[in-house]
Amino acid sequence: MESVSLFSELNSGGYDSCIMTTYNAYFPFYEEVLLRRLRNKGVSRNIVLIDSKQCKAAMQESFPLLAGRQYTLAPMSCDAAFHPKIILLLGKKKGLLAVGSHNLTFAGLGTNAEITNIIKFTLGKDESRLGVFWQAW
């Protein structure tokens, strides 16, 4: 099986919005690395949806310093754990959807054995794929 660099995908440009869902997170990694890269590439609307209990634990480890200013942090409460790992990048002419096992931590995107599925969409080219994006939304 091929390996996929989510790092490179996040750095590829052409998007203006990004939604990430995760079970847990390491906020310095998101804020210092991913968010900065995304904003540098023109992704100005950023949202992170995270399991509320894990969010509290992650905040005790390192408090998110840029939430509410540079991105929206939304703790999710549900009956069980909030466990989806989705990255949805949207631009005017293209989109990228990654669904996998990767949490929003450096280990999740950098060193663990995690799997991902990537679907790309370009306006006027792969319109049949739009349905998957709607489903993810």
Add this chain to the structure above:
Amino acid sequence: MIETGWVKGPKQITGLDHLGVQAPCINIYAQLLPGITNVTDRARYYSFYPWLLTALDNAGYSYGEEFIKLFRRADVLLTLISLRHQEVCADGNHHSDAAVGTIILKRALHDIHDKGAISISKYSSTDAGEDRYFKNKLGGLGQYYLGVLRGLGLMDGSAKAGVSTFLEVGGVIASKFASGLPTEKFIKTVQEDSVDLDRLDELSGFCLCKLKENADEKNSLIELFSGSGKFQSKVEFSDNDSERRRKSLSYFLSLSKISDDYNYVLDIDTFRALIYCRSFSSQQPVSIPSSLDLVSDGWASYQRNELLSVALQGLFFACLRDYELSGESFDSVELLAHWFWNEGVGARFLNIYKAKDYGLLQAKLLKKMPKFKDWQEEGHEIQSMFQLKVLSRESSISNEEILEIVESSLRILAALGGRKENKDGYGDLYFPKGYFEFYPVNLNSFSHYLDLDSGSWTQLKVEDCLKKVLADWCLSGHLRVALRKLRLQSQNTFRFMPTDLGIRVVSVPKVANTQPRFRQAQAILKDVGLLVEDPELGLIVSDGAIDLLNPVVGAA
């Protein structure tokens, strides 16, 4: 439609300066010794490259594909000449040491022995392959020397836009290099693209060792490095650089002279001790001309920052090693640091000293330490620095050794915060505005928090103060640095990382010193004949050096 795969992380590399505390050291030695870098070891390249650009220009080659082809052949030819001269002389002198591309080109010399003659372009070609001597388009010039030669006013340009020699400065040096050398034969060899042993021998005058036999070239380079003589008014744009380089080289020579007088070998360890303590012992002070005060203060600041860096690396090492051996697991750096000083080896150390607050611990440690000038005595911060390097390199380490590392690190911190000789911080050194925002752990912040008289953490309970040092400066410091490198360079340099299962140690970095260009300065001073090899004392100041040094030092 769907691309499925394993998530691929950024490239993992070992990395340097894991705590971001070495950076001020690097900034300081770059300020104090501009024009000589950690990769510009041989003085003759400072005259060879300006000559080569002029010679190719005179031969009608303008910057472009053909020019680069010939330039690279010439670069290769010079190394082959030096390698061959080393073989013929077999005298232990420095012929091809630090010549460009020697690892590959030793094979080329074997080829010449086997086949009689070789095509130089087999090795100088830019095409990727195992014979290519250098990837950089402009070989050793592009990779190592161009920046410093530009800074010294010898040449201008870039590999992309083209390079040329400044005639006013580089042209003078180039003409001195060429005098008495068979330059036409050298260029002809490059054009013909073929060389054999006889031709290498005929061109032996180009060997890097031959600089000391060419008095005009040698003196021009001395004047260039010292910004004196015919270069005094010409290097206008780097006046301050010239001054600092001149004084630093003079300071190095003065230290060499004093070491010779006391029968000491001035190696890198002795150099570190001397610039910090300015003595061999209380009975053997080092007297430096007052004209070198500013530069010697600058080097003392370098060494203070170096000590801070080594001490913090020591604590970082001790904590991660102890954590690795303990089998414990913690979710945050705060919990890890708390554990280390309350239950780990750190707690064992604190139990020995039984100090209520950090200030008291510092005072107790200082009381047991030798006098500032007695750096050769056990327990001195300089000896602690040496010990940290040795201990952190051991393949397996015991708890007792980790305890020694903690003690050595804290002894250094106590000396930096408590000795009156260390109150000067960075002195008159210049740092750009905002520089320390990137490097928050430095002598200024150290003094603010841990100075024995005024530090705001010294009244804290000892465990709490040391937890802050370890958690904020070492562990979080590392995460800050690694995250920055990940963002800017897409490289993974994490030595430990927070994971779903707690903090996981990747690899504990050994304690390392920065390299303050001391060896490079020595090599250059040797190349220009100001230092000579002594069988017992290593490099000593040459007879003529003092005469040359006096006008260079000015009032000294």
